[in-house]
Amino acid sequence: MKTIQNYKTxxxxxxxxxxxxxxxxxxxxxxxxxxxxxxxIWSLFAISFNMLWGVTGMLSFGQALYFGIGGYAVxxxxxxxxxxxxxxxxxxxxxxxxxxxxxxGLLVIRVGGVYFTMLTLAFGQLAWQLMFKLYEFTGGxxxxxxxxxxxxxxxxxxxxxxxxxxxxxxxxxxxxxxxSPFGMMLRCVRQNPDRVRFLGxxxxxxxxxxxxxxxxxxxxAGALMVGVDNSAHTDMFFWTTSGEVILMSVLGGISQFFxxxxxxxxxxxxxxxxxxxxEYWSLIIGTIILLMVIVFPKGIVGEVMEKMPKFRSSExxxx
Amino acid sequence: MExxxxxxxxxxxxxxxxxxxxxxxxxxxxxxSAIIGPNGAGKTTLFNQITGHLLPDNGKILFKGENIVGSxxxxxxxxxxxxxxxxxxxxxxxxxxxxxxxxxxSNLNQTLKFWRSASEFKRAKDxxxxxxGSLGLDKQADQLAFELSHxxxxxxxxxxxxxxxxxxxxxxxxxxGMSPEERQRTRKMIKEIRDKFDLTLVFIxxxxxxxxxxxxxVRVLQQGSLLAEGTPEEIQQNSEVVSxxxxxxx
Amino acid sequence: MxxxxxxxxxxxxxxxxxxxxxxxSGLTLxxxxxxxxxxxxxxxxxxxxxxxxxVVGVWELNFWLALVVAAVGAGLFGMLIEFLLLRRIxxxxxxxxxxxxxxxxLILIIDDGVKxxxxxxxxxxxxxxxxxxxxxxxDIFIPAYNLLIIGIGFVVVIASWWILNRTRPGKIARAxxxxxxxxxxxxxxxxxxxxxxxxxxxxxxxxxxxxxxxxRTITPGAGIEVIIDSLIVVVMGGMGxxxxxxxxxxxxxxxxxxxxxxxPKWASLFSFLVMVVVLIFKPEGLFAPRKVxxx
Numbered sequence: 004m005k006t007i008q009n010y011k012t013x014x015x016x017x018x019x020x021x022x023x024x025x026x027x028x029x030x031x032x033x034x035x036x037x038x039x040x041x042x043x044i045w046s047l048f049a050i051s052f053n054m055l056w057g058v059t060g061m062l063s064f065g066q067a068l069y070f071g072i073g074g075y076a077v078x079x080x081x082x083x084x085x086x087x088x089x090x091x092x093x094x095x096x097x098x099x100x101x102x103x104x105x106x107x108g109l110l111v112i113r114v115g116g117v118y119f120t121m122l123t124l125a126f127g128q129l130a131w132q133l134m135f136k137l138y139e140f141t142g143g144x145x146x147x148x149x150x151x152x153x154x155x156x157x158x159x160x161x162x163x164x165x166x167x168x169x170x171x172x173x174x175x176x177x178x179x180x181x182x183s184p185f186g187m188m189l190r191c192v193r194q195n196p197d198r199v200r201f202l203g204x205x206x207x208x209x210x211x212x213x214x215x216x217x218x219x220x221x222x223x224a225g226a227l228m229v230g231v232d233n234s235a236h237t238d239m240f241f242w243t244t245s246g247e248v249i250l251m252s253v254l255g256g257i258s259q260f261f262x263x264x265x266x267x268x269x270x271x272x273x274x275x276x277x278x279x280x281x282e283y284w285s286l287i288i289g290t291i292i293l294l295m296v297i298v299f300p301k302g303i304v305g306e307v308m309e310k311m312p313k314f315r316s317s318e319x320x321x322x
Numbered sequence: 323m324e325x326x327x328x329x330x331x332x333x334x335x336x337x338x339x340x341x342x343x344x345x346x347x348x349x350x351x352x353x354x355s356a357i358i359g360p361n362g363a364g365k366t367t368l369f370n371q372i373t374g375h376l377l378p379d380n381g382k383i384l385f386k387g388e389n390i391v392g393s394x395x396x397x398x399x400x401x402x403x404x405x406x407x408x409x410x411x412x413x414x415x416x417x418x419x420x421x422x423x424x425x426x427x428s429n430l431n432q433t434l435k436f437w438r439s440a441s442e443f444k445r446a447k448d449x450x451x452x453x454x455g456s457l458g459l460d461k462q463a464d465q466l467a468f469e470l471s472h473x474x475x476x477x478x479x480x481x482x483x484x485x486x487x488x489x490x491x492x493x494x495x496x497x498x499g500m501s502p503e504e505r506q507r508t509r510k511m512i513k514e515i516r517d518k519f520d521l522t523l524v525f526i527x528x529x530x531x532x533x534x535x536x537x538x539x540v541r542v543l544q545q546g547s548l549l550a551e552g553t554p555e556e557i558q559q560n561s562e563v564v565s566x567x568x569x570x571x572x
Numbered sequence: 573m574x575x576x577x578x579x580x581x582x583x584x585x586x587x588x589x590x591x592x593x594x595x596x597s598g599l600t601l602x603x604x605x606x607x608x609x610x611x612x613x614x615x616x617x618x619x620x621x622x623x624x625x626x627v628v629g630v631w632e633l634n635f636w637l638a639l640v641v642a643a644v645g646a647g648l649f650g651m652l653i654e655f656l657l658l659r660r661i662x663x664x665x666x667x668x669x670x671x672x673x674x675x676x677x678l679i680l681i682i683d684d685g686v687k688x689x690x691x692x693x694x695x696x697x698x699x700x701x702x703x704x705x706x707x708x709x710x711d712i713f714i715p716a717y718n719l720l721i722i723g724i725g726f727v728v729v730i731a732s733w734w735i736l737n738r739t740r741p742g743k744i745a746r747a748x749x750x751x752x753x754x755x756x757x758x759x760x761x762x763x764x765x766x767x768x769x770x771x772x773x774x775x776x777x778x779x780x781x782x783x784x785x786x787x788r789t790i791t792p793g794a795g796i797e798v799i800i801d802s803l804i805v806v807v808m809g810g811m812g813x814x815x816x817x818x819x820x821x822x823x824x825x826x827x828x829x830x831x832x833x834x835x836p837k838w839a840s841l842f843s844f845l846v847m848v849v850v851l852i853f854k855p856e857g858l859f860a861p862r863k864v865x866x867x
Contacts, residue, residue: 062669110848114807114855117609117668121803122851128800129844136837184427184443185436187416191424194413201373201411202428203399203486242796246676253673258415283688289680296674297660 015261016175023167027160036163040231042271043170044224045251049263050174051220052248057257058181059213060193061112064245065123068107068130069100069218071240073225075134078147078235086153093226097219104218108211124242131240146236147229156230166227173220174264180216181260189213250292256302265304324387326351326490326522327372332381334371334546341367342378343546349490354516354523356533359543365526366408368543369492373405374398386489404488408495408526410475412482414468418459421467421478422450425485453481456515458507473504477511484519493525497532509535534558576711581829587718587787589825590725594780595798596805596817597732598773603806604814605745605769608658609668611675613777613802614795615682616646620778621790622686628697635700639782646778651771653678658770659763679795687792695790721783728776729818736814745769804847810857819858 026039048070055061076096080088111122134141141147155161180186188209191199196206229235238244247270248263255266270288278284299306325348334342341364349355357365370376372383374395382389390398413421426446427433441447454460457477462470467478476496483491496512497505509532516523527533533540534554542549542563550560557563595617602610610616620642627638657678661670698704699717706713736742747755748765756762788794805824809816824843831839850858 056669060669062672064672110851114851117672118807120672121609121611121800122807125800125803125844125847128796129841132840179439180436182439182441183436184433184438184440184446187420187424187427187440188433190416191413194415195411198411198413198482200395201399201405202425202482203396204428204433205396246680249673249676283684285680286684286688289677289684293657293674293677293681296670296677297657300664300670 016171020171023171024164027163033159036159037231038271038275040163040166041228042268043166044228044231045247045267045271046264047170047173047227048221048224049248049251049255049267050177050260051217051224053252053257053260053263054177054181054189054213054217054220056249057252057259057262058186058193059189059210061210061214062120062249063123063214063217064120064242064249065125065127066218066221066248067240067242067244068123068127069104069221070225070228070244071130071134071237072096072100072103073222073227074229074235074239075141075147075225076222077226078150078229079141081150081152082147086151086157089153089156093223096222096226100218100222101215104215105211108214112207112210112214124245127240127242127245131237131242134237134240141237144237146234148234150229150233152230152233162230166231169223169227173223177216177220178260185209185212250288253292253302254295256305256308258301259304259308262302262304266302269303323350325349325384326386327524328382328384329372330382330384332368332371332378332383334367334376334378334380341546342371345381345543345546345548347541347548347551349522349524351489351522352516352520353539354513354537355525355539355541356537357524357526357541357543358528358530358533359549362545363543364546365543366494367546369405369494369526372492373403399486399488402487402489404483404486404491404521406476406480406483406491406493406496408498410472410479412467412475412478414466416467417464418454418467418470418478419447419450419463422453422481422485423447425482426450429486450481450485453484456484456518457481457511473500473508476500477508480515484515487519488521490522490524493523495526495528497527497529505529505532508532512536574711576713577833579712580714581833582826583714583718583722584832585826585829586822587721587825588828589821589823590721591780591784592801592805592825593818593821594725594728594783595777596802596809596821597728597814598776598780599799599802600806600809600814600817601745601773601776602770605748606766608766608770609671609675610770610773611672611799612653612678612682612795613774614798615679616650616774616777617781617784617798618686618790618792618795619649619682620646620781621785621794622690622695622781623778624782624785625690625695625697625790629695635697638697639779642782643775643779646781647771647775650774650777651767653774654767654770659766683792683795692792697785697790699786717786721787724783732814741768801843804843806857808847808850808858813857816858 023039023043027036030036030039048066052063052066055063055066073096076099077089077092080092080095107126111119111126114122135143138144151157152162156165188199188204191202192206192209199206225239228239251266251270252263253266254269255264256262274284274288277287281287295302301309327349328347330346332342332345333340345368357368359365367376371378374390374393374397378391381391383391385398385401385403388401390401413424416424420440423440423443423446426449427440427443430446432443432446435443451460451463454463457480459474459477459481462474467475470478476498480491480493480496493512497508500508512523512525513536515521525537537554539551540554540557541551542557542560550557550563552560595613598616599610599613602608602613623642623645624638627633627641628635657674658671661667661674664670703716703720706715707719736746744755744760744765748760748762748769801824805817805820808823809818809820824846827842827846828839831842
């Protein structure tokens with residue numbers, strides 16, 4: 004049984020690496036390369052978000068805050084100090100994310116429940132307003148345009164592989180966390196926080212830990228994103244960005260580790276196709292997810308897992 | 323011999339209602355005792371105060387000699403107090419094995435490990451299997467907890483508590499909602515685990531067969547006060563107790 | 573800084589406070605009675621504003637009719653949503669999360685919906701006849717419309733208090749908040765109560781949208797600002813707490829008014845700061861809240 008489980012996981016990773024790895028070789032236009040990059044980065048973002056919700060039961064509507072921190076740490080640094088500062092900027096973004104998530108986490112996690120969700124939303128919007136209004140520094144609604152990445156990263160294909168490697172490594176890391184004893188504790192926190200206390204564990208402390216971890220990877224995603232278009236925009240902080248990862252996770256299935264990845268692929272591809280015909284994307288995705296919530300609450304992967312018994316592994320593919 | 327758990331004049335009121343009224347008693351190591359009383363007598367509330375879930379208004383609760391009033395439930399659990407709940411408090415989406423393993427991992431202080439897969443922690447896994455075996459749940463180890471029957475969920479609840487290696491185990495109506503065979507099985511099991519795990523047991527029960535079969539000491543609660551305390555035979559013959567609620571149940 | 577200035581700011585603050593409170597009270601009502609957090613509440617406000625525009629700006633009818641249409645329109649729509657959609661998720665595990673999700677989808681749909689129906693450009697409507705001027709007292713100019721809003725707010729507060737405490741439907745609504753099942757057992761039609769309460773709350777939200785329309789531009793996406801403001805009120809006042817919401821609205825309205833007067837660019841920061849301070853010292857709000865739904 005263990006070997007079948009390992010075999011399936013290995014297969015999954017191989018498929019991922021191969022399909023994404025071969026993209027620059029098979030796709031000819033840079034546009035398609037960009038779309039593949041978006042898929043990778045949003046998948047990371049969504050998976051990191053789902054560590055909070057699907058795993059631990061914390062619905063944060065403010066992960067865009069960290070996405071924006073990552074993007075603007077890189078964007079602003081390169082804009083003001085030049086491309087050589089790329090890697091230090093990346094590191095700085097992560098440090099900022101750790102500090103902010105720690106402080107914000109302390110403030111809002113203890114309030115809990117629907118308050119937590121709304122407060123994360125509120126603080127995300129606060130950051131958005133700030134970035135917007137500090138336009139002399141941040142460029143406001145114009146964003147930061149046309150900056151260049153250092154050395155070989157300025158080559159689009161190289162950058163793509165850079166993103167691919169970092170994203171896959173990050174997802175691998177998060178998967179290990181999800182399946183570890185710590186991950187188990189987080190799932191227990193979601194299912195029965197009182198019992199977790201009777202296990203001798205502190206619920207809020209663990210929630211804070213996963214909040215910080217999730218936010219760090221959201222920041223990484225943001226930092227990687229601005230390198231794809233060589234620009235950063237305040238929309239990265241906007242609440243709908245937080246909403247995107249929620250929708251992606253729901254569509255794919257929040258109880259499955261790779262659910263958000265499937266969701267990200269679907270939403271980005273559909274948005275690409277549908278967006279060509281109509282600007283009323285919100286209406287369409289809103290309706291789709293609405294129907295999913297009512298009829299298929301388990302999401303794509305979840306429902307598939309239910310309906311096809313042979314895909315179910317004995318040592319749970321669920322997180 | 324020092325009592326392992328000792329209550330001194332513990333009182334608690336909710337608004338105008340006195341739910342625990344100047345309660346004092348001592349529980350000795352290795353003892354199996356039962357707390358009985360009519361509904362609303364304040365039994366679960368008493369448990370909640372002992373495990374730190376509720377703060378008493380007055381009095382002391384001495385666990386292994388230390389006053390634990392005001393301590394968090396987490397720290398009290400870590401000191402060796404175990405509890406099984408009236409309504410089974412489990413992790414419904416985890417497997418039966420993982421439910422207990424979570425507790426074992428916590429007991430072994432390995433819950434911060436974030437890199438290795440939880441399935442690799444052999445010691446916790448073996449411990450968990452052993453406990454499931456003691457409670458007859460080992461065949462269902464891979465089932466998801468919510469799929470278990472009500473009675474088995476209560477046993478799982480006990481298993482989780484046992485995985486924390488408690489010195490004293492408080493059981494809140496362990497056979498509530500069980501069928502007669504399940505009750506029989508549970509009764510036997512409780513005696514076994516007391517011996518196997520070297521525990522002190524205190525349980526709340528309405529099942530008088532169980533009480534008079536297993537308990538060495540019976541304490542009767544009524545409206546938050548200790549009405550009587552003694553061996554099962556003494557309690558059976560205590561007219562106050564009989565009139566209070568036993569009625570024809572004997 | 574003189575007396576006239578202070579009075580003007582206070583009135584301005586009261587106006588903001590009233591609008592805040594009217595919206596927040598709808599939110600509080602739904603949560604208090606139905607234990608539903610209507611994340612899309614701001615969208616009903618927005619619907620009300622657009623309906624108001626439709627009546628006054630497009631059909632060129634009078635303003636008072638606009639208020640009624642806004643209230644009724646938003647209310648009916650709200651009841652429809654509750655009946656068709658929200659009901660399907662009552663009692664689900666993780667209900668709080670699904671509520672937020674579902675209402676989020678509504679925001680998306682309604683945002684595009686108003687764009688479809690009315691276009692994406694900013695709209696505006698004028699103040700109603702008779703209230704476009706100012707009341708003058710010596711040096712002090714008080715816009716008449718502001719007084720109207722404050723007046724309406726006052727009436728709503730008194731009316732709500734009276735309905736909730738002195739009439740049978742109101743008492744049923746309050747009892748539903750405490751114990752749904754018990755009430756059902758007593759023969760009260762709980763699902764109907766929920767739908768009606770939802771309708772009343774969204775009607776209130778819609779009316780407020782129309783009421784505020786002459787003072788603010790009408791745009792798609794207005795919903796989220798409103799919900800965050802209401803959230804701040806509710807967090808400070810305690811979710812489900814009527815008077816807490818009122819007090820918080822007053823406080824925030826005034827803080828905002830004076831902040832706008834002195835540091836207009838950063839005024840919105842102040843409400844946040846106030847909320848953060850309250851959160852740090854009294855996370856359950858200024859008054860004890862209803863039990864918060866776990867998400």
